[in-house]
Amino acid sequence: MRDSVVGPRVLLRRLRELMAEPLGPQERLDQIVRDIAKNMVAEVCSLYVLRADSVLELYATEGLNPGSVHLAQLRLGQGLVGTIAASARPLNLSNAQEHPAFAYLPETGEEIYHSFLGVPVLRAGRTLGVLVVQNRTMRTYRDDEVEALETTAMVIAEMIATGDLARLSRPGMELDLRRPVSFTGVAFNDGVGLGHVVLHEPRIVVTNLFNEDSEAEIRRLDAALGSLRLSIDDMLSRREVAFEGEHRDVLEAYRMFANDRGWVRRLEEAVRNGLTAEAAVEKVQSDMRARMLHMTDPYMRERMSDFDDLANRLLRQLLGRSPDDVAAALPKDSIIVARSMGAAELLDYPRDKLRGVVLEDGAITSHVVIVARAMGIPVVGQLKGAVSMSENGDAIIADGEDGAVHLRPQPDVESAYAEKVRFRARRQELYRELRSKPSTSKDGVHIDLLMNAGLAVDLPQLADSGAAGIGLFRTELQFMVAATFPRAEAQERLYRDVLDIARGKPVTFRTIDIGGDKVLPYFKGAGQEENPALGWRAVRLTLDRPGLLRTQMRALLRAAGGHELKVMLPMVTELGEVAQAREIIDREVRHLSRFGHLLPTSLKIGAMLEVPSLLFQLDELMEAVDFVSVGSNDLFQFVMATDRGNSQLADRFDPLSVPFLRVLRRIVEAGKRANRPVTLCGELAGKPISAMALVGLGYRSISMSPASIGPVKAMLTELPVGELTAFIDENLAGNSARLPMRALLQTFADDRGIPL
Known part of the structure; x- marks a missing residue:
């Protein structure tokens, strides 16, 4: 040239x-x-x-x-x-x-x-x-x-x-532009959402491509880069950004990238070649994104997201747009499409406009999925390429029942799903009619149907769902959506609100369960762990950092003054951990008593049974605690050596398999021997077929997401528990089960007209 x-x-x-x-x-x-x-x-x-x-x-x-x-x-x-x-x-x-x-x-x-x-x-x-x-x-x-x-x-x-x-284009040979696309992912939360795409990291479409004056465009670019750098410095100087932690590390990385001479040089070259400043940003970032998409190194892929965000910030500076402008323009039927996102970011969106969430990554136990479940929003995940194939405003359907996502669907697909939504609405009306009825089986056995919660947004669903109480309040969610450790006063305020809204219904608070996959950006933990699920987390962490547990217990004890307080310790591995935690809790009780604070009318300490080692000390465990809650998600993961976040193993092992059902039966039988209440919390309780199995095993208290209570109660009202117990006992005895237990249970329900 x-x-x-x-x-x-x-x-x-x-x-x-x-x-x-x-x-x-x-x-x-x-x-x-x-x-x-x-x-x-x-x-x-x-x-x-x-x-x-x-x-x-x-x-x-x-x-x-x-x-x-x-x-x-x-x-x-x-x-x-x-x-x-x-x-x-x-x-x-x-x-x-x-x-x-x-x-x-x-x-x-x-x-x-x-x-x-x-x-x-x-x-x-x-x-x-x-x-x-x-x-x-x-x-x-x-x-x-x-x-x-x-x-x-x-x-x-x-x-x-x-x-x-x-x-x-010839018929049947259309361009790869606005064609309908269907993805099959993993259903993370039930429900069907019909709406329009809102990209969580919205791309700003650049329409002005050619510049008239390169030097003027260079000056615009320099000014925007200066403003970008100042905004990052401002974020780093704010008091709510911790001096250490991953959150600050990300911002430090942004500052480094914003000052990267190689990046800036490529932008300036594109401008000198005739592009506007914003077109130069789009070109350089599009080139970089295309190259990095094919990298397998997870660290480099994370840096791609950092550069994407930085480029979007720079485009907003150049075009004079504010993030608030985007939020104001959200359609009333928004379905968020994101590579990944945090729980706090989901809460930034107006709930009344959300119809679903679609994630390229994620797992059923991701923080954002837990929050979405609490908000009753369908979620589909593990859909590679969904972001790059989507544009803001595209029609989209997210099916949280079977994990399907239809982008720019054909009219017949849209009509079929609209009918599916109407059918679900009629079914929900039936569940609402059951709300005030007792959760009693066909043959008169009462089952406590409790709900899982963790945020203030969950609390209205206690009355709406007809739950008998809160069987698991995940206190760590308050920590996960905050920029710094919540102060004792903020914790106390939340716990008091929970108890006030419960109006005397039982509430079980799980002490802070962080570590493993629940990383707080402002907390410097153990660093990178090879096996975080088996690492420094839950009660192990809080016993090593007793200040965390003491602060939380003081807030709980003050909030529960004049009420019953039930506190559950997560991931207990040996009974010595219960004794250590009791000592810390007793010290806080004595401290508050000494200063004349109103104390709870009763204090019950329980353990969450998630670690298989407790299966070999069940009788001793029942004597050491006031109640037991089975954490079926982690217990299944550890018993079956199955990473529950691994999509390749998602359908390989069934929680309704004979070995795991035998484990669950041993636990409930130990509770009966010691006259200790046993509740099961986890995904297993939220599906009618698995809830039916739990009742047949002897569980009389199960806790689930609020949306699951209606379907489970509809199943329960038609269930002959006596017949089911005998059926399960027969098929768990020896090796007599010729068919998988799930298939046998489905046949049992079909023969008796039990809705699953």
């Missing part, structure tokens, strides 16, 4: 003129490839566009056989063009035919050309096509020529994205 600065600017100026001319889409494309070839002194310039069926079709060419346009095609990953599209990386080759990925297309006549430069046509990190130049002589294209072609590809990406080329 003749000049590293003039060349791209001349080409961009010519493209801008072409965009303004009244040309048809094919005529415009043909002229674009001619101008690119002329500007870059190339004998060939070709544009391939990615179709919805993952095929790259030749849409325009200068130099190749014109009769091959719309006929020559390559699959994604096939040939040099397919390799570029699949990897989102340019290829610069002096002799293309020696490359192992080279594929000969005889209809194009390209066999006489040796040098090859191809760049992906990218928009927001998503590949829309490939732009290629070729020459007969063997040469390697210079870096400034690669930069010029990438900049040109960005302009073409906007042409494709606006739908200008749609008229050139």
Whole structure:
């Protein structure tokens, strides 16, 4: 190319003129490839566009056989063009035919050309096509020529994205733009949401691409970078940002990136090549995102999210937009689509506008999923590519029953789901009618149906669901959504509100259960652990940091003055931990008594049975505590050596298997021998079929999400417990179960008309 600065600017100026001319889409494309070839002194310039069926079709060419346009095609990953599209990386080759990925297309006549430069046509990190130049002589294209072609590809990406080329598509061969897409992920929370996409990290669409004055755009960029750096410094200086912790580490990383000379230099180069400051940010970030998407290193993938956020902040500075503007414009049927997000971030969205959450990552035990469950919002996770395929405002359906997500659904799919939503609404009406009725089985056995909670947003559902009380109040959620450790006064205020709203119904508070996968950004813990689920967490952590437990117990004791207080210790492994915790709690009782504070009318200390070691000291455990709660999520994970966050194992082991049901029966039988109440909390209690199994095993108290109480109560009212107990005992005895227990239980219910 003749000049590293003039060349791209001349080409961009010519493209801008072409965009303004009244040309048809094919005529415009043909002229674009001619101008690119002329500007870059190339004998060939070709544009391939990615179709919805993952095929790259030749849409325009200068130099190749014109009769091959719309006929020559390559699959994604096939040939040099397919390799570029699949990897989102340019290829610069002096002799293309020696490359192992080279594929000969005889209809194009390209066999006489040796040098090859191809760049992906990218928009927001998503590949829309490939732009290629070729020459007969063997040469390697210079870096400034690669930069010029990438900049040109960005302009073409906007042409494709606006739908200008749609008229050139043949039926059944539409472009990969607004086509319907269906994903299959993992259902994290029940429910069906119909609505419109709201990207959690919304991309700002840049429409002003070409600059009139490079130096003025450089000044705009410098001013925006200065404002960005000041805003990050301001966040770091605020009192609520801890001096240590992951939250501060992220902001420090932002500051480092915002001052990174390599990043700034690439932005300035893009501006000098003719782009506006905002278009330069979009181009550099799109290039970086496309490359980093293919990295397997989790650390580098996390840095991608940091750069994405930083680029969005810089775009907002350039365009003068505030995050509050985005929140105000949310549709009334918003479905949040995110790579990942924190619990606090979900609570920032107005609840009345949320219809669902779609996550590329996450697990059923993720903090954001726990909060969404409390809010009654359907969640589907582990949907790779959902963010890059979505645009703000796209129609979307999130099915929290079977893990399906339909983006830009066809009308018949939308109609089918609308009917499904109406059916669910009628079923919910039935559950509301059951709310005031006793939770008693068909043969008169009473079962306490309790709810799990953890935030103030959960509390109204105590009355709405008809729950008999709160069987598990996860106190750590207050810590997880805060920027710093909640003060004792804030903890006391929440606990008092919980007890006041409960109006005498029982509430079991679990002491703070952090560590493992529940990381507080402001708490410097044990650092990176190889097996966090088996590491420094829950009661192990609070006994090593007794100040945490003392502060929390003081808040609980003060809040429960004049009420019964039930406190449960999580992840107890041996009885010595119960004794140590009792000593700390007794010390706080004595302290408050000495200063004349009103104390609880009774104090009951329980243990959460999650660790298999307690199975071998059950009788001693029942003597050491006032009650036991079975944490079925972790207990199943440890008994079956199954990582519950691993999607590859999600369907491999069944909690209703014979071995695990025998474990659960041993626990409830030990409780009966010692006359100690036993409650089961966890996912197992929230599904009618597994709740039915628990009742048959002898559990008379189970705790679940508020939304599960209606379906479980509907099952219970039709359940003959006596028959079920005998049925389960028979099939758990010896090895007589020929079919899986789940199938046997389903048959039992079907034969008796029990709704599951």
